[in-house]
Amino acid sequence: MALTLDPVHPPEAVPRTWRERVRRGLPRAGLAALCGVLLALSFPPYGIWPLSVVAVAGISLLTYRRTVRQAAWSGLLFGLTFMLWLLYWIGVIGKDAWLILSVVEALYLVLMAAGLALVSRMRWWPLWSALVWITQEWVRDRVPLGGFPWGRLAFANTSSPYTPLAALGGAPLVSFAVALSGTLLAAAVLTYRQRITAGVLVVAAVVVGLLGYAVPLPTAGQTVSGPAAARIAVIQGNVPHAGMDFLGRPMQVLQNHVNETLKLAAEVKAGQVPKPDLVIWPENSSDVNPYITPEAYAAITTAVQTIGVPVLVGALVDGPDNQHVLNEGIVWDPVSGPGAHYTKQHPVPFGEYVPFRSILMKYITRLQRVARDFYPGRTTGILDVGPARIGDVICFEVAYDGIVHDSVAKGGRVLVVQTNNATYEHTDQPDQQFAMSRLRAIEHGRSVVIAATSGISAVIAPDGSVVHRTKLATAAAFEETVPLRDSLTPADRVGAWPEWVLALAGLGSVAAALAAGRQRRRRGLPTKDEKTSTGDSA
Template sequence: MAEPAVERPEARPGRLARIRGGLPRTGLAVLCGLLLAAAFPPYDLWPLSILAVAGLSLLTRGRTARQGAWTGFAFGLPFFLWLLSWLRVIGLDATIGLSVVEALFIAALGAGLAATSRLRAWPLWAACLWVTQEWARDRLPLGGFPWGRLAFANTASPFTPLAALGGAPLVTFAVALAAALLAWAAPRLRGPRRAPRAAALAGAGAVTALLAGYVVPVPTAAADTVKVAVIQGNVPNPGMDFLGRPMMVLNNHASATERLAADIAAGRAERPDVVIWPENSSDLDPFSVPEAHQRIDQAVRAVGVPTLVGTLVDGPDNQHVQNEGIVWDPTTGPGASYTKQHPVPFGEYVPFRDQLSKVITRLQRVARDFYPGTHNGVMQLGPARIGDVICFEVAYDEIVRDTVNQGGRVLVVQTNNATYAKSGQPDQQLAMSRLRAVEHGRAVLIAATSGISAIIAPDGSVVSRTQELTPAELSAVVPLRDARTVADKVGAAPEWALAVAGLLACGAVVVGGIRRRRSGGTPVEAESLTPVVQ
């Protein structure tokens, strides 16, 4: 009878030694993840996005897929924990849970980066894989969560104009390509013979990717204009209980509009063509609460121009509500409306409610689920044909693009950031809106209950903005545009092409490995980080 196998004494120390040997790499991955977080608002240190991505490329270079996945996770988790720290008002568990889910996508990216580093032209495939990762994360799970895209850290950088050609995915690709080329060049700077020349060539490619946006024309001309007023009425208390007593938020916005009307009557201000109120500016359904209807109508009649009002209205049944922007005419009252198409999971609806609410009692605060809208936000508001999107929808490419392609001449972002006041989240959403302005060549009007409200020109520059937690009113004359950018015309084609290219590169590595195993060969080693002396 055979003796049972006995684990060799040296096996355990060897495993521990491998773990200890990987700690420096893990620590560097954590550092790079934190650098990437600092590239985003409210810090806006966009060059760090190139440094962080280059660092991840080097750390996964020539590693196994498993090592690359762990390095990617070590990079992604601290990145999302810092980037999404504004979720702490909901709960630490929400911050950690969402960060872990999002970091798993970066782990898959890390495995792909490690695998494709064995291919020729690997910086190109690395850049494609960043788009692949964002493509998946923007859609999965439960409709996806696009926060943290490289493009959203580069909304005021030399890469930004590329959005007018291929949207946010092309900006991400250019950032990642510049970073991967620098990662390829760095080890060659001190190499013999041709290595410095190769490094210089890669550096030139990175600079070209960096400066490519300067040759992209951003169309800003307009056939006509519209005079707008954006109302920020503020809320009683920031945080989860921002609404205060019923009618308080509505009264804040109605009173601010009436003050504007008084200034117009006294000659201190010019009458706008339209007025924009934010998401949830009415905290009660004006169709079921007569006092709310009367208060809105009173304020709109006072200012005398069509007003876009944000409110929650009863849904098709007693288990649902709808988050709407309603065109309110001073003569005829409420008219056309837009219902938010993409409610936020766990914030505006609870997936698997019956099961999860028993375990997470805090979910019971979401008493009714938001019912999603079925059409885009293109509406006629006075003389302006607007494209309305509500809050987090500005992060989703197809929702914003659809409003432009269907005739929106100016983009409106109605938002309620009161829950996340002074947390950095309003700054991040402002940055996304700046990118959308360039991507679609449209002025963007942000109306927020408590800030940040802003008026953004078609070139992405901020014309004016408010401070947070302060009642305010912004006025400006903005262009109304009909022309569409290249990004509008090509739609999601660049994203799909780049994402599929990344997947095909990974597929080529897998197929090559299978063929080598069947032929009895050994895996092809990655190109050395140190140039070989010929």
């Protein structure tokens, strides 16, 4: 099945004027923008995951055997509508930040669309097209400044039939399966007159989507030496108000978390709830440096000693010099006080540090709000907190495959996500990040414990099911018995290899398509886009 049949519609005459080109291009442009909207709706908080498959099919049809310029234009409209909708929450920081980031992220989809057009001229083009999607995600997750993984197909499919595939090959395998289903459906549309071929393609797309049901997912604890479960308490102290100035007066956020911990301790003492084995506080739960602020140190110590078990405290502390701070999770013991700690490895550009500070500060005065840059940690977040060896990741780090993988591969028996989403409290961001945590649970066969200052705090089982979830903008404290696991999933064992293989294969397919086009031109033969292009510029 070569899947290189001509489109079912005959080529049209080439329009002569730019007005004609624009007029003929408007329907295609509108469809490209519509595909971007559909893809955005597949992500939380809407979570209509089948639309991710439809969107892939749509942009595949719009770029099928188009010229590179035509495909890039479709990709730009597709990427802009998708990213502007998906990342609207960035507007809390500033509309300019939202627009700039959306445009930058959309440019990757422009390049992807051009690649889709090139590989659509090859045999087995649905396969190569799906691989090109992974190439785009692979690059966008890393470049520039460490990348920005928001918008991966896998993150729209954190509770779909595709999700269990994460246990085999991580988020990249989920994205590939979604993309392959979409490109197969696009091929079915193009061959609809050949009913048997089209039917086979539809069945293949469905089968790819159902493969995840064959992947077994763990639910219970599993141990080699330590306990198989731990009772973990999560404290969500809440913040004075959402937005850029969520902290309120100094010590207020810290006192909120101290108060909720003391309330829990009183319930334990009264026999209303069992005593936990450990307690998790969120990122920035101490809004002042407890090492140099005696009141903060004393307040945390009182709370920890009253509950009587180790507490993981999130705090900003001084860095190696007066120009840097550290974003840390600190293990605070009721007897020995603060001890082991994890420092966030991947600070957020422009949010937690300013790249090219000496230049940009002259032109963007709002960056002065980031007075000191966050200094990146150099070690993985493996911490012993009571009976549990946890893999700690902080906030946006949950979006990065390598950081979460290392937290499990190096000994984490339960994943802990300390986060502070108070800036984005009334936006889509907390739901989008929560969905990523669900995928990580399945990918690594670990429970995920999320502690957020103002929500969403939660416990997610190793099979991705939600055990407990708090409401936004509320103070809360809850306990759950969480399974602890030592065994590694296939995704843990293979690490980043599946993504590299898939991405390089996609890159190779584009290179092969370019080489084939050059060879045809040397031989004086018309290229396939010359045969089938309708001639519009959009």
